[in-house]
Amino acid sequence: MLASGPSSGCEQPEPASLPTQIVSADGVRRTFRVELPRDYDQSVPAPLVFDFHGLGSDGFQEALVSGVDIAADRAGFISVIPDGALNQVLNARLWNLSTRSEGALAELAVDDVAFTAELLDSIESQFCVDTGRVFAMGLSNGGFFSTVLACAMADRIAAVATIAGITHPDGCEPVRPVPVLHFHGTADNVVPFDGGESVLTQGSRGPLGGLTEEQMADFANELFQPIEDEVGQWAATNRCRSTPEVIELSNEVERRVFADCRGADVEFYVIEGGGHTWPGSLATAFISSLGFTTFDVSATALAFEWFVGHPMPAN
Numbered sequence: 001m002l003a004s005g006p007s008s009g010c011e012q013p014e015p016a017s018l019p020t021q022i023v024s025a026d027g028v029r030r031t032f033r034v035e036l037p038r039d040y041d042q043s044v045p046a047p048l049v050f051d052f053h054g055l056g057s058d059g060f061q062e063a064l065v066s067g068v069d070i071a072a073d074r075a076g077f078i079s080v081i082p083d084g085a086l087n088q089v090l091n092a093r094l095w096n097l098s099t100r101s102e103g104a105l106a107e108l109a110v111d112d113v114a115f116t117a118e119l120l121d122s123i124e125s126q127f128c129v130d131t132g133r134v135f136a137m138g139l140s141n142g143g144f145f146s147t148v149l150a151c152a153m154a155d156r157i158a159a160v161a162t163i164a165g166i167t168h169p170d171g172c173e174p175v176r177p178v179p180v181l182h183f184h185g186t187a188d189n190v191v192p193f194d195g196g197e198s199v200l201t202q203g204s205r206g207p208l209g210g211l212t213e214e215q216m217a218d219f220a221n222e223l224f225q226p227i228e229d230e231v232g233q234w235a236a237t238n239r240c241r242s243t244p245e246v247i248e249l250s251n252e253v254e255r256r257v258f259a260d261c262r263g264a265d266v267e268f269y270v271i272e273g274g275g276h277t278w279p280g281s282l283a284t285a286f287i288s289s290l291g292f293t294t295f296d297v298s299a300t301a302l303a304f305e306w307f308v309g310h311p312m313p314a315n
Helices: 059-066 068-075 112-126 141-152 213-223 227-237 299-309
Strands: 021-023 029-035 046-052 078-082 085-087 092-094 129-139 159-163 180-185 245-248 253-258 266-271
Touching (some): 029 068, 029 112, 046 059, 046 112, 046 141, 046 299, 059 068, 068 078, 068 299, 078 112, 112 129, 129 141, 129 299, 141 159, 141 180, 180 299, 227 266, 266 299
Parallel strands (some): 046 078, 129 159, 159 180, 180 266
Antiparallel strands (some): 021 029, 029 078, 245 253
């Protein structure tokens, strides 16, 4: 059954302070940040957005990149910015993308889908959340994870927006079609637009150098597929026309709209020459190693427009 309506927290007094951590079912202490909009009212259900950081980053850095807390405040959203679990093999925080109980990638981290569900339960029990307007967004590994949630938590996540990272996992069969918005640069060398070799998989020289050969191959095979193919699979899942309408917004940005969707909308912003960056973000623009950042569009502003326009459908 799809989640819809005010959460149980609407019947509770507002907490005296904002929670910052939770112990998940597997006993791991997890940290996160919650921001309430300035006009928040404990008796009025508010939409909520999760923002998931990239590999090796954390929630503090993600908020600097996305500006989600500022955008959420303007839009009247509760923002939740979690920290991935610290992986001992890589000595980095990440989001586990595998929902399998076996396999090389499944061994790398805790069950982050279960953690996200537990965290959402906790937030909804303490604050007044509109359960029909819960969304996910993220950068790179956080973008991959947001689309994993679109498969695994389609009954609770109304729509997703992903930047520089998207996947359509094998066996993805969401209980309902989930609207997907994606942004990707054609010169991204971390998550290559055309798939294939990534700076992350360059053996011991790359950030994933602590992985075994099996884990490295599993990682690459699951994630570094052509981006157009991954978006196309979401269009197919959402029963959209296979060939998108192409709209040239500028010499840097192309908007691709998959029309006539009988399930849920899919849109794709292609950034010509764009790197592993967040469109419109000064934070990624100042890191030259990430490549070019366009300012012709703001991924954050467009993501919130996407969320406002795509609540959970009525039962």
